[in-house]
Amino acid sequence: MSLLKYTECEFDSTKITEARDEFEGLHAKIAGRSEGYKSITSPAGDEFSDLLGDGIKEIATENQRAWSSSLLACVHAYGVLDKAATDTDWYTDKITDIKARLRTEINSQQEESSALRGIRMVYDNEARSAWTKFVQRCEETEDILQDGPLPHRVRQLAEGGYFGRNEQVGYQSSGDVDYMLVSAISPELLARWVLSAPTSEHDLEKLEEDFGLPLLQSLVRRAQYAEENGLQLSEAELQFQEDFYAAFGEISTYDGFLDFTKKFEDRGELDAGKREEIQRTLANGLLVLSNETVGGGMSRLPSDVQEAAAGRKEFTGLFWGVNDTKEWKAWSDDFTALADLLDHAGPGMKGGTEFSTTLLGTVALDDNQGAKHLVAERDQTIIDVATRNPEASNIILTGKDFEGNTYEHHEHHQGRLTPEVALEALYTNKWEDGGKAVRGLTDWITLEDGVAEARGIPEGAQDKAMVEFMKLMENENLVEALGQTKHSVQYGEGDDRVEWRNVSATQLNPDLADGFADLFISYSDTFGHTAGLDPHKPVETGMNDNDDLRFSKDARLAFTQLAVGDPETAGRLYGEVRAMSVAAMYGYTEDTNAEAGARTGVLTGLVEQALINEAENRQENDEEAAARAAKAKSRALDLAAALMVDAKTPNVVATAFKHVVEDAWSDGKGANATSHVPISNEAYEKEFMTSIAIQALVEQDPSVMDRIEDKYPGKVVEGSGSERRIPFDPDDWKHPDGGSIVDDVLAEMGDQTWPGSDHRTAGEAVNTYIDTFNTRRGQWLDRGNG
Secondary structure (H helix, E strand, C coil), X not given: CCCCCCCCCCCCHHHHHXXXXXXXXXXXXXXXXXXXXXXXXXXXXXXXXXXCCCCCHHHHHHCHHHHHHHHHHHHHHHHHXXXXXXXXXXXXXXXXXXXXXXXXXXXXXXXXXXXXXXXXHHHHHHHHHHHHHHHHHHHHHHHHHHHCCCHHHHHHHHHCCCCCCCCCHHHHHHCCHHHCCHHHCCHHHHHHHHHHCCCCHHHHHHHHCCCCHHHHHHHHHHXXXXXXXXXXXXXXXXXXXXXXXXXXXXXXXXXXXXXXXHHHCCCCCCCXXXXXXXXXXXXXXXXXHHCHHHCCCHHHCCHHHHHHHHCCCCCCCCCCCHHHHHHHHHHHHHHHHHHHHHCCCCCCCCCCHHHHHHHHHXXXXXXXXXXXXXXXXXXXXXXXXXXXXXXXXXXXHHCECCCCXXXXXXXXXXXXXXHHHHHHHHHCCCCCCCCCCCCHHHHHHHCCHHHHHHCCCCCCHHHHHHHHHHHHCCXXXXXXXXXXXXXXXXXXXXXXXXXXXXXXXXXXXHHHHHHHHHHHHHCHHHHCCXXXXXXXXXXXXXXXXXXXXXXXXXXXXXXXXXXXXXXXXXXXXXXXXXXXXXXXXXXXXXXXXXHHHHHHHHHHHHHHHHHHHHHHHCCCCHHHHHHHHHHHHHCHHHHHHHHHHHCCCCHHHHHHHHHHHHHHHHCCCCXXXXXXXXXXXXXXXXXXXXXXXXXXXXXXXXXXXXXXXXHCCCCCECCCHHHCECCCCHHHHECCCCCEHXXXXXXXXXXXXXXXXXXXXXXXXXXXXXXXXXXXXXHHHCCCCC
């Protein structure tokens, strides 16, 4: 009986090894070699063709994919079995060692049995720990087996030493660089090829081989696969990239990696396409190396890249001296070089959280010595790349990481960088791209669940960020700064030219306004919530115990006013709200809850009040401000019509609005109309919603249209069956004496039972709905400018 308590391993490493060797024999046969040829464990050359026997070399090369598939299956099986045998031997040897040490210690002791039990317990625990580790190794082997011969699994086996001396067997068996281990080449040699490529045809040719650019590009693909599957690059792969980038400042006359990138563009006579490929590969690799998710980090980047990303410390003297200016200029040149390189990065490439956050912080804090406009193109490139990392954007917006921890910024930014400071700086600058890049700070918040998860955004993070963003809308100083940027915007030409002075950040940068509108639409349920509209019962911005979002009244109005800062976006947003009103009325035919119109009433009033406030806040005269508000509202129905056709809305709604679009374009009004819909008021709202209600009734009972057509000839727009409809524009329903036919029609239909109700008449239902709508809408408009 053994003195040691342990779990017996039932595996026989000898039999596992025999099975393993059969796969090497099979691999040799497939490669056209003799069965005894050690084609897996002995290097046969560098290329796929080197592995093949002369008899099949030509046919196998022509059918490389099929051949390599079979060869890789053997390689994978060999590696899995070698690992299983190695792990089994490890456990067996471990238990043998523990037994021997236990026996020696017991033999040397003369204590009583109680002391011996204590000694045995120590060794029993060691054996138990060994078994736990063995099980973990077996589970890892099982995962490798189930995944099949995927590149990362074959590389994993190779790095583990399970292919003997031939660690590149995966690459040799496939000719696929994704199977290549980075040990195939020195990172310094690869850097030397890049350095010399513009002037040396020989080094350019070497760079184009699998060991050159294709290997660097493979590392990017490996990182993308790793991030998508919750994995990391191997330490060898990360160290290879770190050494590669560091080499540019160590083996050349360049003063670091960025100094090389500055001069690469104009050096030699390299083909433009090849130069771009090299720059893209270097940029992508730099972002991969910075990415903590795959094992990288900002600390792995070349020192000059780290220093450029972090910016200069704040100057605290009375004036900029010569040395200060020289240092700042040197930093600015490096930061520009970094931006120029990152501009070549692939559209799906993102950097790590620390790197991206630091870049955003530097852009926010550096004012370019009072000439920020001179570096707008550079900075928006940095912003575009940095905001691809949603956690970095979250940190800038909230000051916290995705786990809710207060973020510790780079030492150059500490004590200066806050969400308020960052947003004011990033939003109020006049961007050449109209805010397309900077809107990335919030665009991730509106991503759908599946997309958000794929991008590494934790569940609930988007809602939390939106809440914190809305709290910033309660900061009067920030809201004032965003509403009055001291910049001017011009519209039109010649006599039609209009200048708006001291415009809002969103009128200055229309894409930013568009991003705000997307947030509004995405969170329309919360913006349209009735809670908090009563001044005696306010709500605070936040989340309740059920994780329901609530925005305060002031936050909603401040945010929406920014959203309508751009005229085009104002029209789009107002059109979206009108479309929601129509959809709600159609929904009311199935659910006669009186609150059906409450949400759209809140949204309509909110957007209208925001439009009024924004117009009044401009520094143009009252007439121009009023005209601007009217124009934004006049386009509402046209825009709503287009939105309803393009969006995925209920068919009955889309069908109705399809006709509105046809009308708008056939009479020349279209998307640029200036007077298609009058400024909204309660009378108009009643006529508009009543006409929608009538159409909803017609959808339920097409015979209703016959009665309308008989009594009001020419007022029904012809079609077939339920395709016949009434005009949605109240102007088309006017009596010659100025009255409205809509009211007459509803009065005539008033006794008809409303769909979805057993007892309510159409008149009662419509009036209840409209009253609810206007009551909620009025809770905004009754506030004046408030």
